[in-house]
Amino acid sequence: xxxxxxxxxxxxxxxxxxxxxxxxxxxxxxxxxxxxxxxxxxxxxxxxxxxxxxxxxxxxxxxxxxxxxxxxxxxxxxxxxxxxxxxxxxxxxxxxxxxxxxxxxxxxxxxxxxxxxxxxxxxxxxxxxxxxxxxxxxxxxxxxxxxxxxxxxxxxxxxxxxxxxxxxxxxxxxxxxxxxxxxxxxxxxxxxxxxxxxxxxxxxxxxxxxxxxxxxxxxxxxxxxxxxxxxxxxxxxxxxxxxxxxxxxxxxxxxxxxxxxxxxxxxxxxxxxxxxxxxxxxxxxxxxxxxxxxxxxxxxxxxxxxxxxxxxxxxxxxxxxxxxxxxxxxxxxxxxxxxxxxxx
Numbered sequence: 001x002x003x004x005x006x007x008x009x010x011x012x013x014x015x016x017x018x019x020x021x022x023x024x025x026x027x028x029x030x031x032x033x034x035x036x037x038x039x040x041x042x043x044x045x046x047x048x049x050x051x052x053x054x055x056x057x058x059x060x061x062x063x064x065x066x067x068x069x070x071x072x073x074x075x076x077x078x079x080x081x082x083x084x085x086x087x088x089x090x091x092x093x094x095x096x097x098x099x100x101x102x103x104x105x106x107x108x109x110x111x112x113x114x115x116x117x118x119x120x121x122x123x124x125x126x127x128x129x130x131x132x133x134x135x136x137x138x139x140x141x142x143x144x145x146x147x148x149x150x151x152x153x154x155x156x157x158x159x160x161x162x163x164x165x166x167x168x169x170x171x172x173x174x175x176x177x178x179x180x181x182x183x184x185x186x187x188x189x190x191x192x193x194x195x196x197x198x199x200x201x202x203x204x205x206x207x208x209x210x211x212x213x214x215x216x217x218x219x220x221x222x223x224x225x226x227x228x229x230x231x232x233x234x235x236x237x238x239x240x241x242x243x244x245x246x247x248x249x250x251x252x253x254x255x256x257x258x259x260x261x262x263x264x265x266x267x268x269x270x271x272x273x274x275x276x277x278x279x280x281x282x283x284x285x286x287x288x289x290x291x292x293x294x295x296x297x298x299x300x301x302x303x304x305x306x307x308x309x310x311x312x313x314x315x316x317x318x319x320x321x322x323x324x325x326x327x328x329x330x331x332x333x334x335x336x337x338x339x340x341x342x343x344x
Contacts, residue, residue, distance in 0.1 A: 008041055011339065012060070014048035014097040014128070016090070016119050017105035018072055021133055021160070022049075024324035025103060025331045026065050032332065040336055048097030049078055050086070052106070057081040060098040090115075091122040101338065103331055104132040110221050110241055113140030124148045124156065129338040133160035133327055135222075138229040139240060155338040160330030162186075162226045163303050164322035170337065171317075172234055179309040181234050183274035186226065186305045187295040221246070223284040227271045230305075235273065237280045247285040260288050266296055 013029075015022050029036075029044060036042040045062035054071070057063055057078040064081060071078055079086070087093050094102060102123035106116050113136030120130040120137050124145065132138075137145060138158050149156035159169055163186075172179065224244040231239040249269050260267050265288040273282040289296045294316050298304040304318040319326065 008037070008043055009339065010043045010045070011101060012047040012062075012097065012099045013044055013101050013103060014050075014094055014099035014123075015046060015103050015105070016050045017103075017107075018049055018051045018054065018068070018078075019105065019107075020324040021327045021331075022103070022105045023069055023072065025105070025328035026069065028325065028328045028332055030065065036336075040340065042336070042339060047099050048093060050090075050093055051078065055079045056086040056093070058086060058093070058096050059083045060096070090119050091126060094123055094126055094128060099128055101129045101131060101335060103335075104130065104134055104137075105331075106134060108134055108136045108222070108225065110136065110225050113137045117141045117145070120145055120156065121148065124152050124154055127152055127154060129155045129157070129335075131155075131157045131331055131334045131338065133158070133331060135161045135225045135229050139225055139232060142229075142232050143238065150343060153343045155334075155341065155343060157334035157338055158229075159334050160327045162229055163305065163317075163319050165326040165329035165333070166303075166305075166317055166319040166322075167333070168230070168305065168317065169233060170333070176309075176312070179311040181307055181309050183308045184230060184234070184272065184305055185295060186223075186230070186271040187268050187298040187303060221248075223269055223271045224282075227273055227282045227284060231273045231280055231282055235275065235280055239273075239280065239282060243282070245281075245283040245285070249286050252286050263288075265290055268295060268298065270295070 026046065036044065046065050047060050047062060048056070048058050049063065049068055050056040055077040057068065059082065068078055068081060084096065087096065102120070104116050104119050106119070109116065116132060116134040117137045117140060120132060123130040130145065130149065138161050145156045159167065162168055221241060224241040224246045227244050228239040228241050231237050252267055257267050267286055268289050269284065270287045271284045273280050294306055295304050298318060300321060302318065302320045303322065304316060306314055306316040308314055
């Protein structure tokens with residue numbers, strides 16, 4: 001629904017990380033430019049981009065994002081776009097960008113969440129909204145970053161951290177306040193077609209849905225981090241990946257997958273957590289699921305999560321064949337929500 005005549009808010013954006021997701025996000029921003037203006041009163045410009053492989057660029061008046069995309073995708077540095085030298089310090093980079101919002105899309109660090117944690121902290125300290133698609137900071141610094149965001153009257157959002165653009169965190173934050181989550185089960189399927197897991201991970205990386213380090217997907221670490229993130233935020237119980245019982249998919253062979261299929265079942269990497277007494281037990285392990293299981297039909301690179309809560313019983317959300325664009329949509333939704341939602 002159109003909002004009529006709006007006072008326009010021009011927002012300067014900084015990006016740390018400019019891989020598959022970061023580039024898809026810039027393209028989505030451009031595709032949604034008219035909608036952002038008409039429906040939300042927002043115009044935007046990118047004033048800073050920092051990358052590990054292609055250098056960076058700064059221009060408070062706005063960078064040429066079309067040229068930035070071309071340079072990175074032709075494996076050239078971004079420095080030719082910059083109107084000033086790029087500082088090594090993240091805080092100084094953000095200060096010189098004069099941005100109001102940071103989008104952080106660097107690769108996940110399972111053990112510490114760095115450098116993403118420091119990137120987001122620097123943004124919040126400077127009074128920027130901080131938005132990330134990175135699971136690491138959610139697991140390792142959720143309470144600290146949320147507290148800092150509140151102190152600075154800014155938002156720390158991370159919708160894309162677990163299920164790409166599917167509204168998992170915002171659903172419980174905005175649409176279902178007061179519901180108490182008792183457990184959840186997540187399916188993160190990489191392979192079930194009889195190919196090797198190496199082939200499956202390679203395909204998932206090609207379309208931008210597997211992590212840069214494939215061992216995280218195969219050995220279950222990526223799933224463990226996602227379980228830890230969901231538990232930390234939605235069940236209000238801080239949990240690190242090393243406390244998640246973890247068994248990866250590396251030992252499941254194509255022959256075992258075929259045998260399960262003949263018996264009418266399917267192998268899935270099931271990630272789950274449930275409240276037990278005063279704590280939470282979390283686990284990641286392959287399971288053979290029967291057809292009656294709500295997660296049985298999840299195939300390919302699709303993912304699905306089933307919540308059990310005191311008020312709603314079971315609620316299942318499925319995302320089919322995500323890619324960088326769906327992850328980018330999560331960033332876009334966080335951007336819109338950050339600009340229109342008062343900090344409480």
